[in-house]
Amino acid sequence: MPGRSCGSCTACCRVLEIRALDKPAGILCRHNTGRACGIYAERPEACVQWHCLWRRIAALPDALRPDRSGVVFGLERRHPGEGAPEGACIVGRAPDGEEAFARWEAVEAFAMFVREGSLPVWKAYARHAILMNPSR
Numbered sequence: 158m159p160g161r162s163c164g165s166c167t168a169c170c171r172v173l174e175i176r177a178l179d180k181p182a183g184i185l186c187r188h189n190t191g192r193a194c195g196i197y198a199e200r201p202e203a204c205v206q207w208h209c210l211w212r213r214i215a216a217l218p219d220a221l222r223p224d225r226s227g228v229v230f231g232l233e234r235r236h237p238g239e240g241a242p243e244g245a246c247i248v249g250r251a252p253d254g255e256e257a258f259a260r261w262e263a264v265e266a267f268a269m270f271v272r273e274g275s276l277p278v279w280k281a282y283a284r285h286a287i288l289m290n291p292s293r
């Protein structure tokens with residue numbers, strides 16, 4: 158989205174798996190300085206290409222920026238549920254705990270994605286994953 162930038166958010170540097178760096182999901186990248194990427198110009202292609210949905214969708218409010226809301230929404234290729242099939246889906250992750258899902262901006266964002274209905278929508282935290290539109 159034009160005009161929307163990460164600012165001091167670095168949530169995806171923790172949430173994403175970056176295979177080129179052998180970085181597992183859920184662990185802060187060793188190149189993260191706390192406020193930015195320490196190898197920004199040479200960061201892996203996976204980091205260059207990836208933007209969370211807050212960066213992509215104008216309808217999501219400023220309050221939903223992941224470092225403010227505690228929830229990172231992303232378009233993912235693999236369903237997070239155990240035994241769930243491969244395929245595009247929307248995942249809202251709360252890396253610091255499920256309490257973040259109770260905030261109004263997260264509640265409204267999940268409702269918007271479920272209403273739109275074109276993809277499965279997952280709520281993920283710790284080792285849990287909940288499908289929000291089970292009819293899919």
Ligand code: SF4
Pocket residue numbers: 162163166167168169170207208209210211212222223224229
């Ligand atoms: S989670 Fe989104 S807003 Fe935060 S650093 Fe990553 S792309 Fe930027």
Ligand code: SF4
Pocket residue numbers: 169170171175186187188189190193194195196197200201204
């Ligand atoms: S290389 Fe940079 S952008 Fe990529 S995860 Fe690490 S700190 Fe974040």
